[in-house]
Amino acid sequence: MATSCMGDDGVDIGVDLGGTKLAAALVGADGRVAERVSRSTPQTGRDDVLDALTETVRHVLQRASKHGLVVQSVGIGTAGQIDVMRGVVLAGTANIHDWNNVPLRDAVAAATGLTTFVDNDVPVVLQAEREFGAAQGCTDVVCLTVGTGIGGAVLTGGRLLRGAWGGAAELGHISVDKHGPVCACGFRGCLEMFASGTAVARRMAELTHGDRTWTGVEVFQAALCGDVLAEQVVSEAIDALAYGVVSLIHTFNPKIMLLGGGVFSEAEWLRERLENKVHRMGIQSMVQSVHIRRVSLGTDAGLIGAARLRAMSTMNGELS
Structure with a gap:
């Protein structure tokens, strides 16, 4: 989009910081995106990540x-447990080396001179979809992003569920099997141990006795093409995901269940299969009324939602 269309009310910079890619862009108050910049996320530690991030922000600036x-302002969405009030990454993602106890907000603000906001990447996506996408205008939404792991965010009564310091909605770590495998978090049977892209790839490797390396996307594609073992793996993942989704519906009574992440990015067939299963389970008065949708803003959702953190803090008194 041309920057000339962004109006006179100022713009914000949205940053989407992932384990493999770092992206930033200008975002207008209407959610339009311009001047996208992206680069690989450094794999050599926090100092290099912070340098790359601030350099990218300066470039967009x-x-x-x-x-x-x-x-x-600058708004940043990143994986991990975020103390949203202090803008600190308490516990990051394994994909970013040494990404724990990082004072991200203060570091970027000092380097750029701009007011900076930091949040987990899934609430950021939910914020974008709530304002401009598949959950527009809805006050009660549960968002699941299914990729390497599973992340979550919950909007209830028009406000994000935060918890004591911002760590609420670790939905990938609800248990769907008390006898299941031990997760990296230390809990047993976590949803992401059964339904994430990583879990699907691992299960396929087990069934094929390690005859090749699989990615989650490859397994889903193989199932779609009729591979019997891949179909077994995908069915198991959908079963686990359905149990998790129904539990979340029972807990939060959302109007919309929003699905994002790499697994659902191009997989309407997968959403349909999950929806068909979910709607046959649980308390029917609760599950039948829920709309199960995929995110509609694609890779821009993280940029848009991050850029809207300033507006969200003004509306809700958060992140200040």
């Missing part, structure tokens, strides 16, 4: 200045 746009 220069582009904004070139077009005469005033940048109001």
Whole structure:
């Protein structure tokens, strides 16, 4: 989108920081995105990640200045447990080396001179979809992102469920099998041990006796093409995911269950299979009324939601 269409009310910079890719862009108040910049996330530790992040933000800031746009803030969405009030990454993702106890908000603010907000990447996606996407205008939404792991966010009564310090909604770590495998978190039978892309790939490797290396996407594609073992693995994953989704519906009574992440990015057939199973389970008065949708903003959702953290803090008194 041309920056000339972004209006005179200023813009915000949204940053989507993942284990493999770092992206940033200018985002207008209407959710339109311009001047996207992306690069690989450094794998050599926090200092290099912070340097890459601030360098990317400065690059986008220069582009904004070139077009005469005033940048109001930087918003960052990143994986891990985030103390949203202090903007600190308490426990990060294994994909980013040494990404624990990182004062991310203060580091970026000091390097750029801009007011900075930090949140977990799934509430950021939910915020974008709530304002501009598949959950637009809805006040009660549960969001699950299914990729390497499983992340979550819950909107109830129009407000994000935060918990004591911002760590609520670790939905990938609800147990769907008390006798299941031990998760890296220390709990047993976590949902992401059965239904994440990593879990699907691991299960396929077990059934094929390690004859090749699989990715989660490859397993789902193989199932779609009729591979019998892949279909078994996918059916098991859908079963686990359905049990998790029904439990979440029973707990939060959402109007919309929003599905995102790499597993669902191009898989409407998978959403349909999950929906058909979910709607036959649990308390029918609760599950039948829930709309199960995929995120609609694609890879821009993380950028848009991060950029809207300033507006969200103003509306809800959060993140300040």
